């Protein structure tokens with residue numbers, strides 16, 4: 624945003640939005656949650672504050688996972704690559720919820736991660752994705768509607784159903800964040 628001739632830095636709130644949206648759909652505080660592309664654990668911190676008790680973390684970066692581990696908010700932490708045909712080390716139907724804030728970005732996760740998401744989340748469980756809205760235009764793996772078409776294809780195939788798509792903070796001092804909530808079939 625341009626203000627007084629200077630570039631004003633917009634505040635990133637994807638992790639806050641992710642926790643708020645999750646809370647809207649998941650009332651049980653004992654729901655088993657996987658925070659994928661967890662980074663340093665910002666989402667986990669928000670969820671703990673909201674009272675969620677059982678949260679695991681997955682990220683491809685050992686460094687990020689070790690920072691998150693030091694916060695003592697996650698039950699289990701895993702260094703794993705998500706997508707690219709890699710199978711996550713979790714059994715089918717392990718989690719009630721996957722939350723992914725900021726994992727979809729320039730050169731980040733791709734839609735080839737969705738199959739594993741729906742495999743490890745129980746039927747009736749939720750997959751909450753939040754991302755900076757700008758990446759829907761800027762990232763070649765997502766733009767021209769590709770990311771959403773891939774989501775819709777999985778819905779057509781009966782794997783999940785879109786419950787909510789929203790864009791928050793359009794303008795103002797926070798970055799626009801797009802949220803997708805799917806329910807696993």
Ligand SMILES: C[S@@+](CC[C@H](N)C(=O)[O-])C[C@H]1O[C@@H](n2cnc3c(N)ncnc32)[C@H](O)[C@@H]1O
Pocket residue numbers: 637638659660661662663664665666681682683684687703704705706723724725726728730731732
């Ligand atoms: C922008 S950070 C978001 C971190 C955190 N969720 C948050 O809201 O602050 C993106 C994270 O995704 C992880 N990541 C990117 N691509 C990944 C992949 N293919 N598999 C696993 N983790 C990945 C990075 O290591 C990084 O920690």
